Amino acid sequence: MNGGPETPPPLEGGDWGEGVVRLVPGTARINPSPPPPPSRGGGGSGPSLRVRLRNRGLDGVTLLVLPGALFVVALFVYPFLYGLVLSFRPKDGGWFLANYATFFADPFLYDTIGKTLAIAVPATLLNVALSVPVAMRVRLMRRQRLLTTILVIPITLGTVLVAEGLLTYLGPRGWVNRVLIEFGLSAHPIRLVHNYWGVMLSLLISGFPFTFLLTLSYVTGIDPSLENAGAMLGARAAERFRRILLPLLVPGLAITLALSFVQAFSVFPSAVLLGAPAGPTRVISIAAYTAAFEQYDYPLASAIAMIMAGVQVLIVVALLAARGLVFRGPASTGKG
Amino acid sequence: MLQRETSLGARLWAILVWGLVGFFILNLLGMIASVVVNSVGTRWFTTWLPAGWTVRWYVLAWNEFGLPDILLTTVQVVGAVVLLSGLLGVPAAYAMARRDFPGKRLILLLFLLPLLVPPITYGIPLATVLYQAHLAGTIWGVILANLVPSLPFVVLIMIPFVEQIDPRVEAAARVFGAGTGRLFVQVLVPLLMPGILAAMLLVLVRTVAMFELTFLTSGPTSQTLVVALYYAVFAAGVRPGQSIDAMAVVYMVTTLVWLLIALRFVNPTQIVTRAKR
Incomplete structure (x- = not known):
């Protein structure tokens, strides 16, 4: 906490206010996203799935990381693993370590x-x-x-x-x-x-x-x-x-x-x-x-x-x- | 301020260190100058400078190496890489800067690795996969391969720029009813412009100079300038050395112009210390 003398009171029960925003030094801790819509339907005893996900930092904005991350997985991680597997499958068949044996x-x-x-x-x-x-x-x-x-x-x-x-x-x-x-x-x-x-x-x-x-x-x-x-x-x-x-x-x-x-x-x-x-x-x-x-x-x-x-x-x-x-x-x- | 030492040993040491720096820069400039001089000289054997000056090596390089096509390919590849890495990288950087989610450290590692692993190491498996997908040899294969280091680079450069923006600005935009898309177009992109510009320029410079990945994934019709230069040097003897140097000068000018523009926005050390977090 960047201990200001008066921290703003938590809004709406505060079940989404904490731990969502990454603190930037010198700025107030205010959630940039709007409050979640009140959960529809009966019950209403616990927070909805959306609210619980948001409490852990997962919401629409977090999903923006996905295209980039998936791209790196597809064109960096996958080729590397593919190469690793391929290296154990020698072109002319045979023992799975044959390529490494050839090298050494x-x-x-x-x-x-x-x-x-x-x-x-x-x-x-x-x-x-x-x-x-x-x-x-x-x-x-x-x-x-x-x-x-x-x-x-x-x-x-x-x-x-x-x-x-x-x-x-x-x-x-x-x-x-x-x-x-x-x-x-x-x-x-x-x-x-x-x-x-x-x-x-x-x-x-x-x-x-x-x-x-x-x-x-x-x-x-x-x-x-x-x-x-x-x-x-x-x-x-x-x-x-x-x-x-x-x-x-x-x-x-x-x-x-x-x-x-x-x-x-x-x-x-x-x-x-x-x-x-x-x-x-x-x-x-x-x-x-x-x-x-x-x-x-x-x-x-x-x-x-x-x-x-x-x-x-x-x-x-x-x-x-x-x-x-x-x-x-x-x-x-x-x-x- | 620290006191400078004035003893004889300290002075000798300072002279030695500056002499070293001077010697390095002298050789660096000598290397660049000898390429430039050779590219505009006629005959150059056992003298300090060539016997005469000419531009015919540039004309020769322009026609013989097919420079117009190569430059067009380079512009297409670099343009696509800059645009796509920005479109994918800036939103990812925004999410990384603003949210703490489970697995964030893993994602950060995912973005760091392509910058730390040298391109030739992951380029060979990557080229193999791209050949299997029938993408290698085409311009799209080159673009995809070049995006692998560029996209994480944009993400890591943009994270601190996003963190500098006061979240209250975004909160205000949200209160007035802006969705994420509108928030980006009307609030974040204008505020992030200096960062985006710096990141795009650095990606541009890096992509123009990216040899290994382009070399491993390009075909005869999808060579960029640096790969064409490599093949020209590799087959030295087929063509006069001066025209290879003329091509090298064209490449140098292409790179350094953008570097100079980029340096108006970023500190030179940023080009190297991108991985420091």
Whole structure:
């Protein structure tokens, strides 16, 4: 209750007034819907079904959520379950785990997990490690808008354009190699595309802004008075970071890590365009795509998609569980 | 206000951090600029800039890649996705903001998941289902697939906007006899306009750039600009690289114009932190 001195008296016995409206801070608790019509017919001892449903928050307005929710069920939940079931029905018949057995027996297939992790894990860690100090610095800036606008560009342009841009920029005739040669750092162009490094650099270009903006939103959510108190008590910047900010930041960092990892793990266009899709950057999404749209083996493709989702869930759950081990102070949402 | 530290170490650290940011932005702008320069250059081998300037790569891209058709498809897909996600998403957001009902947390999770799971992971099962329904390959398959992340995105963006509206305004409209439909048309939509506009623009930008879902569900006649660009880069060598870059510039302009318009209404961080609740 937002304890005003005078709460309005409940209307009409008050059997529909409470618990229906979601409270908006600073507004009076008034039900936006009209009072229910008096129940017709005899009896009238208890509230009608409509009134009872409304007491639980179910009325005509609640039904507005249904079209959207049903759409997501039909085109997100159902395909996922369908894919799960399909993955247990191998194309050529046989054992229900045959697709998974195929995946884990063929090094060309199961190696993709290791190759994807070898790209995604360093990229994620590097992005987060770079984001934290930069966010710490940027939060003190008064005009952050220009920087955040520049950084949102690569996210908006998407991975395909970043891949095409890097092909030109990092290519043998691109400006990067031009600089290296002109300044005598290298005698001949360095190969930066169509290999592991091309994919890694594309994950940095499109991943760092994402990680940074996410980190920044968590950093600015920490109440600055906590740090001021630390400073007043004589803690230096490094100490304030380690003992005050970092513990408050850990829950947000865990989510940032999880989201950036999941993004990096599902790298697809840049692994094809900038990497060596037959060799070191044959990531798991390429394997799933090849199975589905080149071999037309949808059950195997579904199995690979499920394995991909499984690895992602495993890492995310591990990260969020690790977050629970660290102190979670109530002050982490100081900004409100 | 916090005291800045003035020791040598602190200054070096600040220089290092800003140097890092500068280096990143330099490379980012270099990447974009090299696409633009390459698309208007004639021959460009071992020099800083091309030997001469021309627009013929744009003419070539316009004719060879069938850009008019691709742009038309893109407009149709994006328009339909923006419209449908708004029509389904805004009422859902209204119900989520105004009512506490059993299973609300489950519904919220339902709307969060398509934003958290990467498109390529759920795109393959989704494409399989759409192929079975003979929808994949058509423009409707592309629209349906793109609605999967867009609709929850609209819902999650609109919930706080609805919560800002004083429920007494709605109560007054109800007292004067407005039904839910009229309440929406005459009271809520005008009040929610800034939020709706922001959500629609962000959906627009995201749909123009949505590669994975469109790629997995589109056929030869239902490619959007970003998918056509992917195929052009994938088959590099068939056509001159400059005309691919010309197409990339067309794509960049299409995306960035809308981004700039969207940024008048939203904070850049909102594009990323949509899932934070």
